[in-house]
């Protein structure tokens with residue numbers, strides 16, 4: 001299967017569908033990443049990104065063929081509610097960093113984020129043949145930590161007092177989930193990616209895995 005083929009395939013969950021981002025999704029990105037609460041929860045800088053920064057981010061990190069970014073849509077009605085991305089794909093070590101933002105605040109706390117994360121983990125371990133998915137999250141982002149915990153992430157460690165927010169220092173928490181842990185949570189999960197899909201991973205993983 002050609003690389004473009006599987007990226008264009010939607011990934012269906014119960015309540016959400018991950019689709020390839022389209023250029024017109026920039027309008028939603030400008031709104032989401034201009035939201036001070038999203039900035040507070042996700043950025044070292046407390047100020048939101050400027051519209052120019054958001055445009056650059058969208059073009060280089062979201063639409064780029066070298067990142068794995070998915071638009072999160074609701075299965076019912078197809079509303080676009082957020083975005084999820086794998087970055088720092090390290091094929092030599094089988095690892096990747098995970099990011100998610102549900103930009104529509106009224107869609108928080110309804111299980112959509114956890115489900116989107118579960119779909120991305122399935123992509124990582126079953127289709128891309130990776131070994132580790134890592135992330136970092138600020139200590140005060142309790143909703144995110146709970147969601148990652150439900151999806152199977154465990155705490156690796158903490159960068160103590162890494163961020164000053166709301167008048168005090170907080171830790172940055174490093175979490176990860178490993179392929180074997182992920183499979184143990186649901187026996188019967190498939191073993192490794194078909195060669196055709198491994199061959200479709202971005203260049204680093206492709207080269208390192210000899211596909």
Ligand SMILES: CC(C)(COP(=O)(O)OP(=O)(O)OC[C@H]1O[C@@H](n2cnc3c(N)ncnc32)[C@H](O)[C@@H]1OP(=O)(O)O)[C@@H](O)C(=O)NCCC(=O)NCCS
Nearest residue numbers: 041101102108109110111112113114137142143144146147
């Ligand atoms: C983090 C995020 C992806 C989680 O997705 P979500 O759909 O809102 O989360 P879910 O509904 O799947 O799960 C949230 C869990 O946290 C719990 N929760 C919600 N608010 C909470 C709070 N303030 N403190 C503790 N737990 C909280 C919910 O009850 C739920 O747990 P439960 O199912 O055991 O009841 C989403 O909220 C988001 O994108 N937020 C803004 C951006 C962000 O913070 N991104 C992550 C950066 S690391």
